Amino acid sequence: MTQPAIPQTDPGAAYRERKDEIDAAVARVLASGRYILGPEVEAFESAFAAWSGLGYAVGVANGTDALELALRGLDIGPGDVVATVSLTAVATVAAIELVGARAVLVDIDPFYGLDPGGLEAAIRLHKPKAVIPVHLYGQACAMGPIMELAGRHGFKVIEDCSQAHGASLAGRRVGSFGDVACYSLYPTKNLGALGDGGVIATGDAALATRLKALREYGWRERYISAETGMNSRLDPIQAAILRVKLAHLATDNARRAAIAAVYDRALNETAIAPPRRRPGAGHVFHQYVLRARDRDGLKAALAARGIGTLVHYPQAVHQQPAYRGRVAVGPAGLGLTDKAMPEILSLPMYPQLEEAALTRIAAALAELGKEES
Numbered sequence: 001m002t003q004p005a006i007p008q009t010d011p012g013a014a015y016r017e018r019k020d021e022i023d024a025a026v027a028r029v030l031a032s033g034r035y036i037l038g039p040e041v042e043a044f045e046s047a048f049a050a051w052s053g054l055g056y057a058v059g060v061a062n063g064t065d066a067l068e069l070a071l072r073g074l075d076i077g078p079g080d081v082v083a084t085v086s087l088t089a090v091a092t093v094a095a096i097e098l099v100g101a102r103a104v105l106v107d108i109d110p111f112y113g114l115d116p117g118g119l120e121a122a123i124r125l126h127k128p129k130a131v132i133p134v135h136l137y138g139q140a141c142a143m144g145p146i147m148e149l150a151g152r153h154g155f156k157v158i159e160d161c162s163q164a165h166g167a168s169l170a171g172r173r174v175g176s177f178g179d180v181a182c183y184s185l186y187p188t189k190n191l192g193a194l195g196d197g198g199v200i201a202t203g204d205a206a207l208a209t210r211l212k213a214l215r216e217y218g219w220r221e222r223y224i225s226a227e228t229g230m231n232s233r234l235d236p237i238q239a240a241i242l243r244v245k246l247a248h249l250a251t252d253n254a255r256r257a258a259i260a261a262v263y264d265r266a267l268n269e270t271a272i273a274p275p276r277r278r279p280g281a282g283h284v285f286h287q288y289v290l291r292a293r294d295r296d297g298l299k300a301a302l303a304a305r306g307i308g309t310l311v312h313y314p315q316a317v318h319q320q321p322a323y324r325g326r327v328a329v330g331p332a333g334l335g336l337t338d339k340a341m342p343e344i345l346s347l348p349m350y351p352q353l354e355e356a357a358l359t360r361i362a363a364a365l366a367e368l369g370k371e372e373s
């Protein structure tokens, strides 16, 4: 008898679990007659600003726009260089190029965060005006050394928190270290809408005001563009759904951590490496990414057992056709990135993953991991 397939991620399960609350929130917006910005978006922004501890939040259409707007809000544009990692969603680099700036890619450290050593080498040569550390897979970058470099060299820091809603370092929430924090609210994220969404958080009141203008044609006053902007408004239906989901984020992150603990135990005594934890980091496991020498073989063997996995990402940005040979790479190279690419595999990870499915995955890992060795 074939067992039911376990998906790698399941945003539909997140909806079904809170269907009544979400349906009521959507119905409220539909009945309100207000379908662009307005009180739902403002209520989500207030809730998110309070949750982030930063004071200001601006709802936007998606995470890519959040990064683009943050760059624009910090006056990064043509002629400027922005440093980030190559192992990230392509959106991080796309946003840099969308504002007309040039990206320089630096390596990851052993925890998949932007490597401060690689950054320092890139600073000398490329003099970036901004740096985008990406808190990949749910774990904070080494923000201490990165902010120390920012203080010394005067570049802006835009934290890409798209995979790290609620992650922390030394008890401090990610997004609170740099100048501005950008979040994707894509459905599979730790805080996910049921469609596209994004949010920018900052402690800088003037920047927040400017970002609100930039997301809507540069309007500070309706129909009057004080500067050129774009249309990147958070949809109020999504804002209402996100208000529901934000209230459950801490619970959902705790469930992800519990799933990660089961995977850790299953991989114990196998040749498969569990994700390394940065000391002092509060990991929120957007993804649980293992390392296996025969990654593709393991992926196929898990698939044969009905267990879905994904690779985040099949290619680093510098390996992708649109960027290869064109995007700048820092002088320290991308050694750890290149080594990671063929080995990384993301296991099923979503708060609604059921006990029976988890047990099946754990048993398969323990069995297949022995074969790996």
Ligand SMILES: Cc1ncc(COP(=O)(O)O)c(C=O)c1O
Binding pocket: 062, 063, 064, 065, 088, 089, 091, 092, 134, 160, 162, 163, 184, 185, 186, 196, 197, 198
């Ligand atoms: C690290 C990172 N940055 C940016 C983005 C872009 O977000 P979006 O897909 O909402 O535009 C994503 C999500 O896909 C992401 O994971």
